[in-house]
Amino acid sequence: MNKGRVTVIDIAHAAGVSKSTVSLVLQGSSLVNEATRAKVNAVIRELGYVYNRGAANLRQAKSKIVGIVVNDLTNSFFAELAVGVDMVVQSAGYVQFLSNTGESIDRQREVVASMREHGISGLIVSPARGTEAADFKSLTNAGIPVVIVVRNIPGAKVSSLVSDNFAGASAAVEHLAGLGHRRIAFMGGFANTAVFAERLGGYRDALAKAGIAFDDDLVVATAPSRAGGVEAVGRAMLLANKPTAAVCFNDAVAFGVCDGLRARRLEPGVDFAVVGFDDVIEAESAVPALTTVSVDPQGMGRRAAQLLLKQINSGKVEAEAIVSAVRLVVRQSCGAGLDTTARRVVS
Amino acid sequence: MNKGRVTVIDIAHAAGVSKSTVSLVLQGSSLVNEATRAKVNAVIRELGYVYNRGAANLRQAKSKIVGIVVNDLTNSFFAELAVGVDMVVQSAGYVQFLSNTGESIDRQREVVASMREHGISGLIVSPARGTEAADFKSLTNAGIPVVIVVRNIPGAKVSSLVSDNFAGASAAVEHLAGLGHRRIAFMGGFANTAVFAERLGGYRDALAKAGIAFDDDLVVATAPSRAGGVEAVGRAMLLANKPTAAVCFNDAVAFGVCDGLRARRLEPGVDFAVVGFDDVIEAESAVPALTTVSVDPQGMGRRAAQLLLKQINSGKVEAEAIVSAVRLVVRQSCGAGLDTTARRVVS
DNA sequence: GTGATTATTTGGAACGTTCCAAATTTTGTC
DNA sequence: GACAAAATTTGGAACGTTCCAAATAATCAC
Incomplete structure (x- = not known):
């Protein structure tokens, strides 16, 4: 009814409290009385309030957005990697920008810049061929952690996660x-x-x-x-x-x-x-x-996401290079197919 | 240097103009004098300014973010669909939140809600099985266009794009x-x-x-x-x-x-x-x-994205149901493989 | 009941941008 | 050189949140 968007102020008004209190409720603070919390939550539901993270990010620093850019999403390997990332990122309450570069370094530069303008607080990237160490300099300078996956970039001062x-x-x-x-x-x-x-x-x-x-x-x-x-x-x-x-x-x-x-x-x-x-x-x-x-790949995505979130939360941007162990799964195509029950690892 | 982030004000200061002018330059307005524009742009590059879209969105309405949620990204069909969407979305200067639901309706609800909090200005969704028409009601009520792809939802008052x-x-x-x-x-x-x-x-x-x-x-x-x-x-x-x-x-x-x-x-x-x-x-x-x-699938992704962007730009949210034509591509697996030069359509 | 604690609540003042109306400068005309 | 018109620039006041310091209310101990 009023204008369009429902804001904290509207909620505060309707619930008979101050906007600060509403904000506290929104953040699940323990400072607020159980009764008022209930009332505020009721009003929130009633008015169909939706939280505006953009506004919140203006004050806070942590944005709950991470970026992930892969070089070829049509390759199942990367699709699964992305799904792995998505899983942990999602359950940590984050949301991900995902972009595909198709091995184009220009596109990669563009999307990374764009993601940055949108305020990602971390980036996972499977770099396009020809990516240079300097390409992530500005991110890390700004204190935004970067995790490189799959393909390492020699000389880059960022974390990496590649398989052995x-x-x-x-x-x-x-x-x-x-x-x-x-x-x-x-x-x-x-x-x-x-x-x-x-x-x-x-x-x-x-x-x-x-x-x-x-x-x-x-x-x-x-x-x-x-x-x-x-x-x-x-x-x-x-x-x-x-x-x-x-x-x-x-x-x-x-x-x-x-x-x-x-x-x-x-x-x-x-x-x-x-x-x-x-x-x-x-x-x-x-x-x-x-x-x-x-x-x-899915597990790798999960690990990459975990590593990234760890770095985001700890605040310190010290590079960490992980090489992920691999193991041979013997099935039939090698002609040694005795054990048909071999299963894929899900770590 | 000063604090951390470089803002329009810093730029204005350094360039000897007002923040309003800098803002105008940022938006590529034609109101600003060529000389000042050049100067401002120079300072922007020099100080390594990065635009803060979050802050901008607070004032404006259009967010340059769209959401896309698919039910199974590990299926190449959807991965390609996503790539198609990504292509047009990217070149329109948008960036996409992408999430995978894995056919979970709860997850779908969560990610859609989260995307909404982040201020998407449109949503493309290949709904998880069991999605109901009402699930997108709140989006459309808020004037956020939704395009359903691949699987139609009977009774939903949103646009759809399915194949024949x-x-x-x-x-x-x-x-x-x-x-x-x-x-x-x-x-x-x-x-x-x-x-x-x-x-x-x-x-x-x-x-x-x-x-x-x-x-x-x-x-x-x-x-x-x-x-x-x-x-x-x-x-x-x-x-x-x-x-x-x-x-x-x-x-x-x-x-x-x-x-x-x-x-x-x-x-x-x-x-x-x-x-x-x-x-x-x-x-x-x-x-x-x-x-x-x-x-x-890639073409379908592109079309879906185009449809969505059209709706975002036109402001009117009238549902449009498109059924996309298909055609049989005869290759070898049917035993009629005479014409081996048959190629896939790229519309 | 009083003073001290503790538990809640609350007004601003940010955050970085865009918008508006109004101010200033430049250009043009006679 | 004065006046109008056009071109450019500019200070606030938003936008919706979170923080802070400070105010208020509730509880406790005696």
């Missing part, structure tokens, strides 16, 4: 070697990324430990997508000395590899062993179920 | 019948949803038109996921009179059906025809490429 890519790839190779494979390919991924380098490093290391010579022909870099996987098998099968197994850059590539194998009348898990990386949700239900390095 | 489920399923059946199939199953999806009912309706209608008797055994409802697809083939293949083709509730189910077929040594597109629904991004690159009803 080296150990993961290494475990995959070790497992395949244990099954008797000698021609093990590394398929998919863009060669000029840190993640690629780390996983390839683990691959080479494990190869060496297993006494298998590294063969440059067996690493075939493609887009880290399903289509890239199809392409990768195609290229690998042109070799004179064909591989009999592959560790893939990620699960999307692995699925593509399976598709490509079948297009050649080879059955993954029978005629050729494939292991993925990430343990995306479909990995378990696919046929054959994908043997993969479990990164638990 | 009836026509899509119908086209799929017609196509399969045209290829000579008589035992066509309908696989996947929860039976008690509007979308299921619409698609099943299209299926039955097309069956009738093709002169094929409807067989209750051939509709096998399961979860609308990859695992559900696997389950569906399993059940269908137990029938005495087995199907030779299936139209699936969505692409996830269709992929599951392919998996299940292969687990039975049947090759999709050769021994059994499968057509999906949605045209998720992987549909094109999967092997065999999936014949599916193209819903173009």
Whole structure:
């Protein structure tokens, strides 16, 4: 009725108290008498009051908003990561700005700036390729904590949470070697990324430990997508000395590899062993179920959010670098599928 | 330096003008002299000023924030939808709150309330199952436009954008019948949803038109996921009179059906025809490429966002119900794969 | 009942912006 | 150079909250 918006003052008026008291009630302060609290709450419900956080943020400092920007939301890995973040952020009473950069660094800059104007009190970012350490300088200078996930940025003075890519790839190779494979390919991924380098490093290391010579022909870099996987098998099968197994850059590539194998009348898990990386949700239900390095993207999202909230609350912005442990989940696609009850980790 | 935050007043001071002038510059007003504008902008850059939208919103009404809530972000369909929304929202200078409900109606209520407190000026929602028309009443009462996508809610006085489920399923059946199939199953999806009912309706209608008797055994409802697809083939293949083709509730189910077929040594597109629904991004690159009803989730997201922005800007909140046309994209999984150059629509 | 405690409540004064009406400067005309 | 018109600039007064210091009310001990 009056004007439009119902404000604390209207409530105060209707409840016969001062606006300060209403404010106290809103914040759940213990200073206020039980009877008045009840009355105020009743009036609040009655008038359909909605809290105006914008106004509140003007006085307070803590905004109950965090930002999360990912480089490719259409990739299940990042979608799950976002869901993980959402879960903890939501139950902490925060709300998240989420934006997709599509690997565009300009877009990333824009959305981060925009989020900042909107007053985020923290940022989780899976940086677009080519992001520099300086890009988050202004955030951290302003005391806004930043957590980088998935892809690390050398030299950035912010917290990071990445998975143990080296150990993961290494475990995959070790497992395949244990099954008797000698021609093990590394398929998919863009060669000029840190993640690629780390996983390839683990691959080479494990190869060496297993006494298998590294063969440059067996690493075939493609887009880290399903289509890239199809392409990768195609290229690998042109070799004179064909591989009999592959560790893939990620699960999307692995699925593509399976598709490509079948297009050649080879059955993954029978005629050729494939292991993925990430343990995306479909990995378990696919046929054959994908043997993969479990990164638990959702769990990673949750951990990232927890780390961020911790930093927001503690006020101190000291960088913390966490590398998250991974473990190989053996299912059917590697041909060792004895234990079909293997389940994904939910930490 | 001074306190912490740089404000318009600091800028005004440093530039030797009044705060009002700075404000004018910020808004790109044409009232201000070119020379002063330049000076002010220089100072802004120099002092590292960041605009405080929260404060601005206190005075203005339009908040440059929209909310989007989806029921399952881990489903590529919704992830792509969100990306589509993000694209247009971003380039309109807005920023989006995104939340995932995971089909929980309580969570949905919470996040919508929270978004509202944060001052969204519009909401796009793919409602959780069981959402009622009344749930958005308070939003619309406050003049905040709401656009419902994907799943319609009968009786809700808000705009909606859904795909033509009836026509899509119908086209799929017609196509399969045209290829000579008589035992066509309908696989996947929860039976008690509007979308299921619409698609099943299209299926039955097309069956009738093709002169094929409807067989209750051939509709096998399961979860609308990859695992559900696997389950569906399993059940269908137990029938005495087995199907030779299936139209699936969505692409996830269709992929599951392919998996299940292969687990039975049947090759999709050769021994059994499968057509999906949605045209998720992987549909094109999967092997065999999936014949599916193209819903173009990203395009739908874009359209929803455009519709919402239009309503926000025009100020009038009159509901508009759009049913988005779909078209069958014939690829390989239906066995008619002659034209391999079929491409997805990007409107 | 009195003074001291403790428990509640309460008016401003912020916070950083935008808006309005009015003031000032510049430009143009004769 | 005086006057009008146009262009530019500018002080408050909002916006809806939270804080603070201080006021008031309730309770206690004697």
